[in-house]
Amino acid sequence: MPRFTNLVKGLPATVPFVGPEAQERVRNRRFRARVGANESVFGPSPKALMAMQKAAAGAWMYGDPENHDLRNALADRHGVDVENVVVGEGIDGLLGYLVRMLVEPGDRVVTSLGAYPTFNFHVSGFGGALVTVPYRDDHEDIQELVAKAGETGAKLVYLANPDNPMGTFHPADIVAAALERIPDGCLLVLDEAYIDCAPEPGPAINTGDSRVVRMRTFSKVHGMAGARVGYAIGHAELIGAFDKIRNHFGMCRISQAGALASLGDPDHLSDVVARIDRARRRIAAIANENGLSAIPSAANFVAVDCGADGAFARRVLESLIKRDVFVRMPLVAPQDRCIRVSAGTNADLDLFAEVLPHALSDARNPQSTVNRPV
Amino acid sequence: MPRFTNLVKGLPATVPFVGPEAQERVRNRRFRARVGANESVFGPSPKALMAMQKAAAGAWMYGDPENHDLRNALADRHGVDVENVVVGEGIDGLLGYLVRMLVEPGDRVVTSLGAYPTFNFHVSGFGGALVTVPYRDDHEDIQELVAKAGETGAKLVYLANPDNPMGTFHPADIVAAALERIPDGCLLVLDEAYIDCAPEPGPAINTGDSRVVRMRTFSKVHGMAGARVGYAIGHAELIGAFDKIRNHFGMCRISQAGALASLGDPDHLSDVVARIDRARRRIAAIANENGLSAIPSAANFVAVDCGADGAFARRVLESLIKRDVFVRMPLVAPQDRCIRVSAGTNADLDLFAEVLPHALSDARNPQSTVNRPV
Numbered sequence: 001m002p003r004f005t006n007l008v009k010g011l012p013a014t015v016p017f018v019g020p021e022a023q024e025r026v027r028n029r030r031f032r033a034r035v036g037a038n039e040s041v042f043g044p045s046p047k048a049l050m051a052m053q054k055a056a057a058g059a060w061m062y063g064d065p066e067n068h069d070l071r072n073a074l075a076d077r078h079g080v081d082v083e084n085v086v087v088g089e090g091i092d093g094l095l096g097y098l099v100r101m102l103v104e105p106g107d108r109v110v111t112s113l114g115a116y117p118t119f120n121f122h123v124s125g126f127g128g129a130l131v132t133v134p135y136r137d138d139h140e141d142i143q144e145l146v147a148k149a150g151e152t153g154a155k156l157v158y159l160a161n162p163d164n165p166m167g168t169f170h171p172a173d174i175v176a177a178a179l180e181r182i183p184d185g186c187l188l189v190l191d192e193a194y195i196d197c198a199p200e201p202g203p204a205i206n207t208g209d210s211r212v213v214r215m216r217t218f219s220k221v222h223g224m225a226g227a228r229v230g231y232a233i234g235h236a237e238l239i240g241a242f243d244k245i246r247n248h249f250g251m252c253r254i255s256q257a258g259a260l261a262s263l264g265d266p267d268h269l270s271d272v273v274a275r276i277d278r279a280r281r282r283i284a285a286i287a288n289e290n291g292l293s294a295i296p297s298a299a300n301f302v303a304v305d306c307g308a309d310g311a312f313a314r315r316v317l318e319s320l321i322k323r324d325v326f327v328r329m330p331l332v333a334p335q336d337r338c339i340r341v342s343a344g345t346n347a348d349l350d351l352f353a354e355v356l357p358h359a360l361s362d363a364r365n366p367q368s369t370v371n372r373p374v
Numbered sequence: 375m376p377r378f379t380n381l382v383k384g385l386p387a388t389v390p391f392v393g394p395e396a397q398e399r400v401r402n403r404r405f406r407a408r409v410g411a412n413e414s415v416f417g418p419s420p421k422a423l424m425a426m427q428k429a430a431a432g433a434w435m436y437g438d439p440e441n442h443d444l445r446n447a448l449a450d451r452h453g454v455d456v457e458n459v460v461v462g463e464g465i466d467g468l469l470g471y472l473v474r475m476l477v478e479p480g481d482r483v484v485t486s487l488g489a490y491p492t493f494n495f496h497v498s499g500f501g502g503a504l505v506t507v508p509y510r511d512d513h514e515d516i517q518e519l520v521a522k523a524g525e526t527g528a529k530l531v532y533l534a535n536p537d538n539p540m541g542t543f544h545p546a547d548i549v550a551a552a553l554e555r556i557p558d559g560c561l562l563v564l565d566e567a568y569i570d571c572a573p574e575p576g577p578a579i580n581t582g583d584s585r586v587v588r589m590r591t592f593s594k595v596h597g598m599a600g601a602r603v604g605y606a607i608g609h610a611e612l613i614g615a616f617d618k619i620r621n622h623f624g625m626c627r628i629s630q631a632g633a634l635a636s637l638g639d640p641d642h643l644s645d646v647v648a649r650i651d652r653a654r655r656r657i658a659a660i661a662n663e664n665g666l667s668a669i670p671s672a673a674n675f676v677a678v679d680c681g682a683d684g685a686f687a688r689r690v691l692e693s694l695i696k697r698d699v700f701v702r703m704p705l706v707a708p709q710d711r712c713i714r715v716s717a718g719t720n721a722d723l724d725l726f727a728e729v730l731p732h733a734l735s736d737a738r739n740p741q742s743t744v745n746r747p748v
Contacts, residue, residue, distance in 0.1 A: 001559075001584050002529065002530075002585075003559050004475055004476060005474075005477070005478045008474070008475045008476075008618060011618040011619065012618070013614065013615075014617075015618070015622060017439050017622040019436065019439045019440065019623075021438040021440070021442060022438070022440055022442070034435065037435075037436055041434065042434070043431065043433075044430075044434060048433075049430055049431060049433075052427075052433065052628065053426075053427040053430050056418075056426040056427050056632070057418075057423060058600065059417075059418050059422075059426065059598050059600040059601045059629075059632065060417045060418060060597040060598065061408065061411075061413055061599060061600050062393065062411055062593075062600055063600050063602075064393050064395040065391050065392075065393045065396075066396055068395060068396070089463060089621065089624050090623065090624065092622075092624065100382070101378055101382045102376055102377060102378060102382075103379070104379045104380075118622075118623075125618070125619045185375075186376075187376040210375050211376075219436075223434040224434065225433070225436045225627075226429075226432065226433040226434065226435050226437050226626060226627030226628065227626055227627070227628065228437075228623075228624060228625070228626050235375075237375060238375075238376055240387065241382065243387070243388075244382060244385040244387060244389070244499070245382065245385065245499050247463065247464075247466050247470055248389060248492075249391065249464065249466055249492075250464065250466065252600060252601055252626040252629055253599075253601070254600065254628055255433075255626055258433065
């Protein structure tokens with residue numbers, strides 16, 4: 001056998017990333033509503049779609065390793081210099097690079113208990129020691145995250161705003177105040193994947209502050225999750241360091257073209273944001289009709305509180321899946337009393353409305369249903 | 375500033391990866407022939423193109439993290455089990471994962487002096503110590519690579535067959551014999567990016583042998599470099615370990631669809647291979663007409679020996695670029711006496727034939743040309 005590093009030897013062989021396609025293969029049946037992965041069912045911009053279809057013929061060429069046009073457009077959009085923007089293979093890819101740049105075995109990294117698992121995957125993958133802070137009232141506990149970063153001498157602290165999986169949100173002034181208190185030598189990873197769905201933008205971007213990096217994506221309101229385009233905005237020295245390690249020719253050329261075109265279609269984004277808002281309200285209404293409550297959401301999904309414990313919510317989820325509705329749920333108590341439903345089309349939510357009463361009935365009468373792995 | 379790891383602090387800030395688009399921006403003019411990056415100017419399969427255009431509308435969905443359909447098709451194609459195949463973001467992406475899995479600071483890694491720089495980039499990026507073996511008669515010196523791996527206790531030894539940048543090839547029986555002599559605990563990375571252009575296939579694939587991993591790609595004869603799809607074939611335990619660290623949702627959904635469709639169009643591949651062969655012969659003929667020789671190539675490019683030293687070849691290259699022909703050249707002596715010309719369309723090679731005499735003239739009379747950075 002090849003001689004794996006001790007770090008890699010110690011990593012778990014199984015991973016929690018099960019896609020809906022894998023579930024469909026097990027079920028041997030397609031989902032009728034795909035509202036589990038916080039994708040944008042409203043699709044990409046027609047301009048992005050056209051750009052991608054056109055770019056496909058040029059797929060024989062490597063993409064521009066500098067992502068020049070896209071980075072410049074993003075810099076313009078955010079009022080920063082191009083040196084403050086790095087484009088990568090989704091936020092997931094950028095988080096991997098970032099953790100690699102900062103985390104050595106044993107280094108402390110602070111996040112919320114039950115927050116984005118892919119960040120944790122990268123931290124563990126580079127040997128970092130995760131320090132977790134419980135949610136407070138279904139919100140990431142921003143004060144405690146910052147305090148814990150100071151106490152533990154953490155190199156990184158992760159905050160998603162809006163949060164995933166709960167969809168809760170901290171206003172810009174709260175985040176800005178927290179930024180002031182990030183300890184020197186600690187970097188705040190401010191994951192703003194869902195910020196376009198929030199009631200207000202995040203705090204002003206200050207690229208002079210080397211204690212924060214902002215993560216953004218084309219996977220959510222831009223409707224291009226499958227294209228794998230994310231970007232980070234930050235201090236030029238931090239952003240420049242990505243060049244030391246990133247996969248320079250890693251970006252799909254078709255995706256580069258699509259992202260650039262999508263930036264040029266703000267009307268589509270406004271329309272999607274409006275549709276997301278309508279879908280959120282409808283999900284909440286469906287929850288209420290079934291005697292459940294919905295956590296107010298600033299993201300493109302809603303955490304629906306099933307009103308009992310994690311085992312109950314899991315039974316609801318399993319029954320929904322059995323009934324062809326793909327949803328997911330938080331992994332950690334007490335948030336795991338919820339199921340997480342992404343903003344769907346009208347047809348998606350019609351189906352959700354139709355099957356939720358049955359799923360709740362199944363969950364309340366577990367002996368009557370076949371428990372099946374999901 | 376964030377506290378970078380010591381390893382990352384020590385990495386160079388500048389990288390050698392300059393794309394043709396960057397040169398076009400500096401020149402403020404498009405190339406008329408793009409024959410420098412060993413892309414396939416013959417483009418993707420019409421079936422792949424149609425599949426990508428169709429998949430673009432579904433770009434709102436993440437790609438299947440298991441790459442199930444593509445991996446199964448590849449397993450069928452190569453007569454191996456699906457557990458022996460991992461799909462990743464190009465061979466570049468897979469090389470990064472592989473090095474991360476095996477290389478700790480100070481670990482020895484053997485490669486040829488002047489071979490694929492992205493592999494070296496990853497090795498240095500994880501702190502590995504590169505041990506290089508000179509080319510022998512413009513071939514990677516396979517015996518010496520294996521011997522050096524034994525001497526140094528290397529964890530990895532890299533061999534590209536066909537080679538890049540020289541295009542030379544070792545027959546399957548030579549590679550198979552070398553495989554027998556790989557020391558236990560050393561992994562041979564057999565990069566077969568160009569194998570479809572070679573006069574014979576590589577040695578039989580034996581997934582029971584944990585001392586070799588085969589790297590393949592859709593970037594060359596499949597004409598999908600910009601789509602970023604590579605794969606590795608190897609022992610199930612090695613292949614399974616990629617799941618511990620890879621970016622599970624890292625694949626572009628459009629690219630997955632394109633690669634799958636391309637596998638279903640062997641006629642296109644045969645046609646491309648024939649076109650590559652014609653282009654190689656034409657490049658050699660053009661070289662000969664200009665008093666130069668061409669290194670016999672088993673890849674989709676030809677190293678043209680400019681008949682003098684590296685400085686001379688660089689002047690030829692710079693003049694070609696000035697005349698709108700994008701080419702590259704080997705970086706290390708004595709291979710840097712060559713320029714490397716990718717298989718082009720008839721129009722590409724017409725232009726190359728037209729400008730090469732002028733470029734040689736420029737190179738022979740350097741005082742008469744303006745030396746410009748490339």
